Amino acid sequence: MDISISITNSSSFQISHFIFMGFPGIHEWQHWLSLPLALLYLLALVANLLIMITIQQESTLHEPMYHLLGILAVVDMGLATTIMPKILAIFWFDAKIISLPECFAQMYAIHCFFGMESGIFLCMAIDRYIAICHPLRYPSIVTGSFVIKSTVLMLLRNGVLVIPVPVLAAQRHYCSNNKINHCLCSNLGVISLACDDITMNKFYQLILAWIVIGFDVTLVFSSYGLILRSVLRLNSVKAMAKALSTCSSHLILILFFYTSVIVLSVSHLVEKSVPLVPVLFNVLHNVIPPALNPMVYALRTHELRLGFQRLLGLINHMSTK
Structure with a gap:
């Protein structure tokens, strides 16, 4: 009789905060990871900021393709900033506690x-498809209005579709364990602590993945398939090389992004046997692409590389005065 009362009282209790446990299995020396993570985060911020300033300063880069790249830089900075300040605070100041509203807000972000990020890659793939497969129509289709409408559509799509994720998580009852074996508020990591049924949460997570990632992946690789077919039909080797060079940087980043998504998804299958794997991949997936994207574009895009060099030369000139 006493036991049943105790269980009833426990199940009616609602926790007020979560506690991040960091990287499972390496708690003793996980603080050493703060240095490479901090450097990656700093690189992501500085490199993307330089990309944005370069695009703004160089009149030759005031084209839809580079405007999309500038938007990608903003998204990359936002993606890394949603998790890295809190992770570094955990490692440096032992700030492991996060309130439920803050956790659900981070989950949404x-x-x-x-x-x-996936949506911008889709817009960039469509941009390259029209530029290579329908070059005569490109100036009339891909305009500043196209960039604005595409960005607003991506904002609305993701902003609205993601709302149920934290809302459903907030509706769950957290009555006992409040320790997240992670260093960020991932949906699956948080709802696994709930005392009630989480079937609806998992089902919506699956639906969201198919709607957003599945839709984007299908159109992205369809676009590049059509681009490849069009390029192979070109009689000029020089024209073929130029076309492939134009979209190679995009394809490198897209392949890396979606490959890491697949790796992250597969890593969750081994979560029970090797819990460190999905946690580490989840963190790296939010910081490596933002740090890598500007590097690839700076190396692969001639116009941007020249603008980058001129900007760095101007900064160096000003600093020596």
Whole structure:
């Protein structure tokens, strides 16, 4: 009789905060990871900021393709900033506690920026498809209005579709364990602590993945398939090389982004046997692409590389005065 009363009282209790446990299995020396993570975060912020300033300063880069790249830089900075300040605070100041509203807000931001990144890659793939397969129509289709409408559509799509993720998570009852074996508020990591049924949460997570990532992946690779077919039909080797060079940087980043998504998804299958794997991949997936994207574009895009060099030369000149 006493036991049943105790269980009833426990099940009616609602926790007020979560506690991040960091990286499972390496708690003793996980603080050493703060240095490479901090450097990656700093690189992501500085490199993307330089990309944005370069695009703004160089009149030759005031084209839809580079405007999309500038939007990608903003999204990358947002994606990394949603998790890295808190992770570094955990490692440096032992700030492991996060309130439920803050946790659900971070969950929303992670999913929203993640979907935005995928959506911008889709817009860039469409941009390259029209530029290579329908070059005569490109100036009339891909305009400043196209960029604005595409960005607003991606914002609305992800902003609205992601809302049920934190809302459903907030409706769950957290009555006992409040320790998240992670260093960020991932949906699956948080709802696994709930005392009631989480079937609806998992089902919506699956639906969201198919709607956003599945839709984007299908159109992205369809676009590049059509681009490849069009390029192979070109009689000029020089024209073929130029076309492939134009979209190679996009394809490198897209392949890396979606490959890491697949790796992250597969890693969750081994979560019970090797819990460190999905946690580490989840963190790296939010910070490596933002740090990598500007590097690839700076190396692969001639016009942007020249603008980058001129900007760095101007900064160096000003600093020596």
